[in-house]
Amino acid sequence: MxxxxxxxxxxxxxxxxxxxxxxxxxxxxxxxxxxxxxxxxxxxxxxxxxxxxxxxxxxxxxxxxxxxxxxxxxxxxxxxxxxxxIGDPPPLTHGGDWRAGLVAWSWACRELYRRQPWVLRVPVSGPPATPHQLAWMDSGLAAMAQTGLREEAKLSIVLLLTMYVRNEAVVAVDMQTAVQALGSSLDEAMAAYGTLLRMLVDPARFPALARAIEAGVLDRADDPDEEFVFGLDRILDGVGLLIGQQAGS
Amino acid sequence: MxxxxxxxxxxxxxxxxxxxxxxxxxxxxxxxxxxxxxxxxxxxxxxxxxxxxxxxxxxxxxxxxxxxxxxxxxxxxxxxxxxxxIGDPPPLTHGGDWRAGLVAWSWACRELYRRQPWVLRVPVSGPPATPHQLAWMDSGLAAMAQTGLREEAKLSIVLLLTMYVRNEAVVAVDMQTAVQALGSSLDEAMAAYGTLLRMLVDPARFPALARAIEAGVLDRADDPDEEFVFGLDRILDGVGLLIGQQAGS
DNA sequence: CGCTTCTGTGTATGTCATACGCTGTTCTGT
DNA sequence: ACAGAACAGCGTATGACATACACAGAAGCG
The missing domain is CATH 1.10.10.60 (Homeodomain-like)
Structure with missing residues (x-):
């Protein structure tokens, strides 16, 4: 270097x-x-x-x-x-509501990747240090300004969300790509994947997975937004718990 | 294809x-x-x-x-x-305790990446469909077998954890690489990063970030394991909340 | 025993990043 | 002004690489 x-x-x-x-x-x-x-x-x-x-x-x-x-x-x-x-993040508009702030932040980030999916294909080269990366980081931290969390925790949470959003976006883009390659709809692509797994997954060897497949998990494509919200909610629920503990102690 | x-x-x-x-x-x-x-x-x-x-x-x-x-x-x-x-995941040994099972699963996955960091540098090409990938997936799902969650939710959670562990590992490996490039210790590398940000971050432009830096967040390297556990705990707390709701409804 | 099919291999091609050196331009010190 | 230095843009050369192609010999089939 x-x-x-x-x-x-x-x-x-x-x-x-x-x-x-x-x-x-x-x-x-x-x-x-x-x-x-x-x-x-x-x-x-x-x-x-x-x-x-x-x-x-x-x-x-x-x-x-x-x-x-x-x-x-x-x-x-x-x-x-x-x-x-990646440019600058949108201004925070949710005042003291950390959760609403982080949700908005995550959606903005996701939207950015949706508009410029190629960004996801650039291999990450190191810790964030460019101006706009730091701006996003700052914005994420700012959303938690009034939570009373330790700065260290805030940073970890921002990084956790950053990863989450990025990966969710990668998956979404991969699906999109697959869909276009197959020239079919999202549901069809998912169905093709389901069919493939049904063919490959031996219930004796992969019982839990087979159960999930049999439950029809792969028969229709989830709304990608719902999938996104699901994971985001799990993470933010966990963060909320931490904030609650912090306040109680 | x-x-x-x-x-x-x-x-x-x-x-x-x-x-x-x-x-x-x-x-x-x-x-x-x-x-x-x-x-x-x-x-x-x-x-x-x-x-x-x-x-x-x-x-x-x-x-x-x-x-x-x-x-x-x-x-x-x-x-x-x-x-x-990636090979096969270790057998589940935590019976009905979903959380212990997922924790063990995550650590095993992390350990795998630690031993073979090059795996992280291979660009992901699509949804998991190779035998060992599916084996890991199966194992993760199995850990939640008795939670009463919908199969869809289980799958989302496994994917969420997969991403999390992978990304955490990527960050860890990046640090390791940086450390070796600088020929210094982990703490020194972190300190170098801290110094860099102190130089670049204008408190007027990035107030929240400046606050975190001033709090000394970057002055010493966290134990990477603690960092890992922190995020993992947040996610699993969120999952636990969901399981609680499911049980209550 | 000849035909087919497949293996391992050498060579050729096309794409890239990038080092090097040339030419002409613009600013600095006199 | 003017000499010379430093630098912009460019053309060419080099060296990796992935991979297409065609060949020679081996192994099974009829």
């Missing part, structure tokens, strides 16, 4: 716009932001897999190698793209 | 050993399992990034292209490697 003069890792420095570009040589014809936006357009159109340096360069109207004057490597570009794509 | 004669997707058929290999030509000198094991050795030694067809072939004692007689593509090999690596 290379550090710049202030001790900030290079890729993070880029995300915060801390790159020093001394005014010596010719005027830059491109902007970092322009390149990042070009990358986002490519990813939005054809997925992260289509984000090659040459494709992005073409989209930005430059040659492949020109990008490397702005970006250290492809990974850095991807990181910048993600940071730009 | 290609289907074989029985309607099973090709990659899944491979994982279940359903590949038909007619006894016509010369005796195969390799085995699918041998190749998969070779792949696992490479991944364990140098990470998923080092798993190239030629490297695996060398490890298996064959030429690069020989692998393609056993595996449709690299992705399929990775899928098979993961399935083989």
């Amino acid at each position: 290379e550090l710049d003069s202030a001790g900030v890792p290079a890729n993070i420095a880029a995300a915060w716009g801390l790159r020093e570009r001394p005014g010596k040589g010719p005027k830059p014809g491109l902007t970092l932001d322009g390149i990042v936006q070009a990358g986002i357009r490519v990813a939005a159109a054809d997925g992260v897999g289509a984000v090659t340096m040459s494709r992005v360069a073409a989209e930005a109207g430059a040659s492949t190698m020109a990008l490397y004057r702005y970006v250290r490597a492809k990974d850095e570009l991807l990181e910048l793209m993600v940071d730009a794509a | 290609e289907l074989d004669s029985a309607g099973v997707p090709a990659n899944i058929a491979a994982a279940w050993g359903l590949r038909e290999r007619p006894g016509k030509g010369p005796k195969p000198g390799l085995t699918l399992d041998g190749i998969v094991q070779a792949g696992i050795r490479v991944a364990a030694a140098d990470g998923v990034g080092a798993v190239t067809m030629s490297r695996v072939a060398a490890e298996a004692g064959a030429s690069t292209m020989a692998l393609y007689r056993y595996v449709r593509a690299k992705d399929e090999l990775l899928e098979l490697m993961v399935d083989a690596a």
Whole structure:
């Protein structure tokens, strides 16, 4: 991990716009932001897999190698793209109600992934340190400002929710992808999966699973929103219990 | 997605050993399992990034292209490697205590990832359908057999836990990687992260986050186990509440 | 015993990221 | 002004890699 003069890792420095570009040589014809936006357009159109340096360069109207004057490597570009794509969280509007605040926060996050599913395909590279990632984190923490929880607990909870939302979104996008690959509806895809498992699952070997399948769990697709709310409610119920304990002690 | 004669997707058929290999030509000198094991050795030694067809072939004692007689593509090999690596879950030993059962299940899963962190770097390709994935799922469902929950709810909970454990493991491995890259201890790495955020986080812009940082949340590394238990407890508390409601209604 | 089918293999191709060096541009110090 | 330094954008070269293709020999079938 290379550090710049202030001790900030290079890729993070880029995300915060801390790159020093001394005014010596010719005027830059491109902007970092322009390149990042070009990358986002490519990813939005054809997925992260289509984000090659040459494709992005073409989209930005430059040659492949020109990008490397702005970006250290492809990974850095991807990181910048993600940071730009997630943007700032919506303002908190639920005052003192931590639960409503976290629910709104989670939905906003989910919506973001729904709009820009390619973000989910970018491998995570480390702990959150880009401006918009921190903004989301701040917003999540702020929702719990009046709960009396220890800061450590708040942080853990935000991370827990972050993961949850992200993973739920990954699953949803995977389903979407499968659906499109099969050219069928969501219900059909789920039914196909159900049929597959019925074929593979031997009740003697997987009794509990077989019972679930027989109960028809896979015969129809759940409303993905309901699925999302279910897990979210379990987590927030647990958080509520903790807050209650904290208040009681 | 290609289907074989029985309607099973090709990659899944491979994982279940359903590949038909007619006894016509010369005796195969390799085995699918041998190749998969070779792949696992490479991944364990140098990470998923080092798993190239030629490297695996060398490890298996064959030429690069020989692998393609056993595996449709690299992705399929990775899928098979993961399935083989996760193996079967440990037997349930907590009888009727759903919570103890799920805790043990989660720890076993976490331990698995701890031993074979490379598994976490293999991109997930779809809903669980390989034998060992289903075995873990079955085991998780079995832990809740006597809770009276709807099968649908059980499934959601298992998926929720699966995600949770996986993500927690990803974070842990990321930390480990960062620590090794910096050549320092866990505490030092966390401190470096804390210092970084202190530098970047403007209290005016990120008040809640600044408060957490000032509280010293990042000054020392949590015991990763405690962090794990914290989130797990939140989730299981939520599940417990649901089970209570179910019993009451 | 010849035909078919399959194995292992070598080679070829196409895609990528990225290092390197060239050309022309713009600013700095005189 | 002007010389020279530092830098922008570009073309080409390199080195991984996955994988298509075609070949030579082996093993079973008739």
